[in-house]
Amino acid sequence: MSAALEFQDLRVDLGGRPVLKGVGASLPAGKLIGVCGPNGAGKSTLLRAAMGLVRPKAGKALLFGRDAAGMGPVERASHAAYLPQERRVAWGMASVEVAALGAFDQPPELARVRALEALETVGASGLAERSVFDLSGGERAKVLLARLLASQAPLLILDEPIAGLDPDAQLMTLELLKGLTAKGVTVVATLHDLFLCARFCDLALVLAEGCLAACAPPLEALCPPLLAEVFRLEAEWLDSPRGHLLAATRLP
Numbered sequence: 001m002s003a004a005l006e007f008q009d010l011r012v013d014l015g016g017r018p019v020l021k022g023v024g025a026s027l028p029a030g031k032l033i034g035v036c037g038p039n040g041a042g043k044s045t046l047l048r049a050a051m052g053l054v055r056p057k058a059g060k061a062l063l064f065g066r067d068a069a070g071m072g073p074v075e076r077a078s079h080a081a082y083l084p085q086e087r088r089v090a091w092g093m094a095s096v097e098v099a100a101l102g103a104f105d106q107p108p109e110l111a112r113v114r115a116l117e118a119l120e121t122v123g124a125s126g127l128a129e130r131s132v133f134d135l136s137g138g139e140r141a142k143v144l145l146a147r148l149l150a151s152q153a154p155l156l157i158l159d160e161p162i163a164g165l166d167p168d169a170q171l172m173t174l175e176l177l178k179g180l181t182a183k184g185v186t187v188v189a190t191l192h193d194l195f196l197c198a199r200f201c202d203l204a205l206v207l208a209e210g211c212l213a214a215c216a217p218p219l220e221a222l223c224p225p226l227l228a229e230v231f232r233l234e235a236e237w238l239d240s241p242r243g244h245l246l247a248a249t250r251l252p
Helices: 043-050 073-079 095-103 108-121 137-150 167-181 194-200 224-231
Strands: 003-014 017-028 032-036 058-063 080-083 155-158 186-190 203-208 211-216 233-240 243-250
Touching (some): 003 155, 003 186, 017 043, 017 058, 017 203, 032 043, 032 167, 032 194, 043 155, 043 186, 073 080, 080 137, 095 108, 095 137, 108 137, 137 155, 137 167, 155 167, 167 186, 203 224, 224 233
Parallel strands (some): 017 211, 032 186, 155 186
Antiparallel strands (some): 003 017, 003 058, 233 243
């Protein structure tokens, strides 16, 4: 299976400090990949490198075989769309106008159609004409997710897409992203909830102190020895009628 996103011995320094230390992984197309790891492990930097937003000290991030750092913004956007952690919107635009920004390469009429469809998909069609300044944090998150979907890019890269959402919205978001993979879309998302990663993701890419600790199906990647070493958890996976549950306690 061809790789939608590939990291080749990727090394990134920020502020003179090594953040990624030779990460290598090949992420297949049409899958939902969860990027996991403790705070400061390098997850956000990995996604930014994938989008060509930080320049590697060495190695490469490849989007469908092309070096992301060597692409121009328009070419890169035709391959991948990115949702950063920051959910601030600088202008008090209507939600439909914000969502339409995702379809930047389309005429305004088609961009609006895509935006309305995306807002309906994320359950936010009622917000279309409301200013994003008047929305709650969760509502704004839905609008920004709609902006991502309006791009119709074959690779979606999301940094903590469920952070700050209530449980129902978290499940809705992950179910939506999982459903997109059935249409051939590749989704790469940072996740802190290991249980939800195991439930929804096809692969878990685990970072620890800037290094690749594992890249495998979640229950294989997030095995008890790795959970102890990387997350400082004494943990095991339990079977239940609703899927796998993680029973864990903090190690001293």
